[in-house]
Amino acid sequence: MKHLYQRAFGLAALLALVLAHSPAQAQSIDEKVNQIFANSTGWFVAFIFSPFPGTSFPWIVAWLVIAATVFTLYFLFIQFRAFGHSIALVRGDYSDPNDAGEVSHFQALATALSGTVGLGNIAGVAVAVGIGGPGATFWMILAGLMGMASKFTECTLGVKYRNEFADGHVSGGPMYYLTKGFAERGLPGGGILAVLFSIFCILGSLGGGNMFQANQAHQQIAGIVGDYPGWITGVIFAAVVFAVIIGGLKSIASVTEKVVPFMGVMYVIAALIIILTNYDKIGWAFGQIFAGAFTGLGVAGGMVGALIQGFKRAAFSNEAGVGSAAIAHSAVRTKEPITEGFVSLLEPFIDTVVICTMTALVIIISGQLVTDPATGLYVVENGAIKTATGSSGVGLTSDAFASAFTWFPYVLALAVILFAFSTMISWSYYGLKAWTYLFGEGETKELAFKVIFCIFVVIGAAANLGPVIDFSDAAIFSMAVVNVFGLYFLMPIVKRELNSYLSRLKSGEIRKFSEA
Amino acid sequence: MSAKYLVGFDGSEASKRALSFAVERAAAAGRSVVIAHVLEWSPYSFLTPTELEERHARRKEEIERAETALLAPVIAEMSGKGVEVETALKYGHIANTLNELANADGVEQIFIGRNGHSGVGARIFGSVAGTLVQIAPVPCTIVP
Numbered sequence: 309m310k311h312l313y314q315r316a317f318g319l320a321a322l323l324a325l326v327l328a329h330s331p332a333q334a335q336s337i338d339e340k341v342n343q344i345f346a347n348s349t350g351w352f353v354a355f356i357f358s359p360f361p362g363t364s365f366p367w368i369v370a371w372l373v374i375a376a377t378v379f380t381l382y383f384l385f386i387q388f389r390a391f392g393h394s395i396a397l398v399r400g401d402y403s404d405p406n407d408a409g410e411v412s413h414f415q416a417l418a419t420a421l422s423g424t425v426g427l428g429n430i431a432g433v434a435v436a437v438g439i440g441g442p443g444a445t446f447w448m449i450l451a452g453l454m455g456m457a458s459k460f461t462e463c464t465l466g467v468k469y470r471n472e473f474a475d476g477h478v479s480g481g482p483m484y485y486l487t488k489g490f491a492e493r494g495l496p497g498g499g500i501l502a503v504l505f506s507i508f509c510i511l512g513s514l515g516g517g518n519m520f521q522a523n524q525a526h527q528q529i530a531g532i533v534g535d536y537p538g539w540i541t542g543v544i545f546a547a548v549v550f551a552v553i554i555g556g557l558k559s560i561a562s563v564t565e566k567v568v569p570f571m572g573v574m575y576v577i578a579a580l581i582i583i584l585t586n587y588d589k590i591g592w593a594f595g596q597i598f599a600g601a602f603t604g605l606g607v608a609g610g611m612v613g614a615l616i617q618g619f620k621r622a623a624f625s626n627e628a629g630v631g632s633a634a635i636a637h638s639a640v641r642t643k644e645p646i647t648e649g650f651v652s653l654l655e656p657f658i659d660t661v662v663i664c665t666m667t668a669l670v671i672i673i674s675g676q677l678v679t680d681p682a683t684g685l686y687v688v689e690n691g692a693i694k695t696a697t698g699s700s701g702v703g704l705t706s707d708a709f710a711s712a713f714t715w716f717p718y719v720l721a722l723a724v725i726l727f728a729f730s731t732m733i734s735w736s737y738y739g740l741k742a743w744t745y746l747f748g749e750g751e752t753k754e755l756a757f758k759v760i761f762c763i764f765v766v767i768g769a770a771a772n773l774g775p776v777i778d779f780s781d782a783a784i785f786s787m788a789v790v791n792v793f794g795l796y797f798l799m800p801i802v803k804r805e806l807n808s809y810l811s812r813l814k815s816g817e818i819r820k821f822s823e824a
Numbered sequence: 825m826s827a828k829y830l831v832g833f834d835g836s837e838a839s840k841r842a843l844s845f846a847v848e849r850a851a852a853a854g855r856s857v858v859i860a861h862v863l864e865w866s867p868y869s870f871l872t873p874t875e876l877e878e879r880h881a882r883r884k885e886e887i888e889r890a891e892t893a894l895l896a897p898v899i900a901e902m903s904g905k906g907v908e909v910e911t912a913l914k915y916g917h918i919a920n921t922l923n924e925l926a927n928a929d930g931v932e933q934i935f936i937g938r939n940g941h942s943g944v945g946a947r948i949f950g951s952v953a954g955t956l957v958q959i960a961p962v963p964c965t966i967v968p
Contacts, residue, residue, distance in 0.1 A: 400867055403867070408865060408867070408914070408915035408916055409863060409865050409883045409886070409887075409915035410879060410880060410883060411871070411876050411879045411880070412867035412868070413867075414867055414868050415867065415868075415869065415870070415871050415876065416876065418870050418871075419870070419871055419872065419873055419876050422870070423873070472880075475881055476878075476880050476881030476882075476884050477877050477878050477880065477881045478877060478880055479877060568870075569870060635873075636873055636876065639873075639876035639877055639879065639880075641879075641880060733872060733873070734872075734873055737872075737873040737874060738873075
């Protein structure tokens, strides 16, 4: 196995060297990849984002808004009621010291966060604000707050119906709760939903969890070292991913997992510094966010455009209702599945309400969005707001941070590469779980998926942002269609668990271990 | 309840020296010995998804290995030495966990071996002996 990844590295370096010396040929490779990719996925994207007849409102956005609202109301605003208790659970206040050595609530949350906090928070927010204007931030925050209830529901089920295999390893996720939960309720169709979810999860892992990451990482690197063909970044990234997921070089992943949280903290601190040093603009920025949310004046698509962008990017960033986090959270060792539901609801809060809002504030405050001096309205060009440097996506965020710290693009490039890498590793795992659910476990079957995953890294880096982000969204939202549909039928089970737990918590039967 | 000596044991030569030293003194003083093995683990470390999935299986393996390869042989070795011996297998930060065990009833002294980290190494990675002498509730003997 050792020389397998050595060969991969060698081949990647050789390819990169040879083709980098023939830019015209390399450029045409990128263009061909882009054209083939856009043509083959266009129909799928068009279907997922098709609007309600006679409107411009995509049905998929309504689906997510309704789901988050239903879960919020059904569990009586659990995200606000249980917030304090969730933090106590993460701190380990309710963890039995005798159970030490298992996966803690903190670890499950941190692992799930390292899969979700990433480019959605940096590039996704820039896309939302760049198209939907500052008002998109309001809808993003609202989507984050309501998404907490969706995540609570799915992660409780993820733990409750996980599989514990004979060799001791545990596996969970929508595939398992859809089949077992439906069977428990005597409902038909759980198996079909699980298969559908698995198919979409594989596409999601190749799209949002892979191609989008590679694409944006390339854009960020190219912004620093100068333009060069995207497939070169793709080949190098693919070689490193290959080394980890096929070569078994766990040390790379394990180092990344340790560095990523520090990068996250550093990103938040940098954003906070920019926001606080422009404290006089904070009120104005929030004014823009609120005004834009309900008027959408001067923004492509108006208010509805802002709402759609806000909800789309929030869902893409925090993955609430998508089902992916249920896979990461299901390994926690707890006697009460509902406790992992409580812990998981912190995820959209940290991801979207805190981090995404900070990115949006930095972009707005730094004046990257161009306004017309005569009217004060944002200038729209080609369906997006004109930006000071003409950048979009991660480039826009980079420019916003660079306006305060000229050196920040270098740090951001490193953060983007690490975020992209950790998200890819997480999603390769989610995709693999779905793959083995469909095709069964086995070395050859697993190798086949991992090789496909590496190939898509190259495609993602070489293709343009437009088709990549469309396909990524479509794949991830299609996971949400199946998952949310199943959650509607399974939410009474979660309610039963919730009521039982809360009554025992109230009666003092469940107590903090420090008080026991 | 008879008084006990607590010995931190990880199978290393240093911990074996600490155990012999403690057993000699326990035999002379009529004390029993608790041999404690702590598996280093923090609930706040970061794991990859694969590590999460395998953690439960790994825990089982770690406990089995500690019981069969570490504690069982040492108990067998201690039989016939005229000292009552019991074992404790715990997860956590080594110094903190030994400190918690020392807080239990009857523990009147802790014995640990010194692994001989350099000053710099101890500063970077932390020293069990250094931490324990700072926090231990009972006298702590560090056996060179």
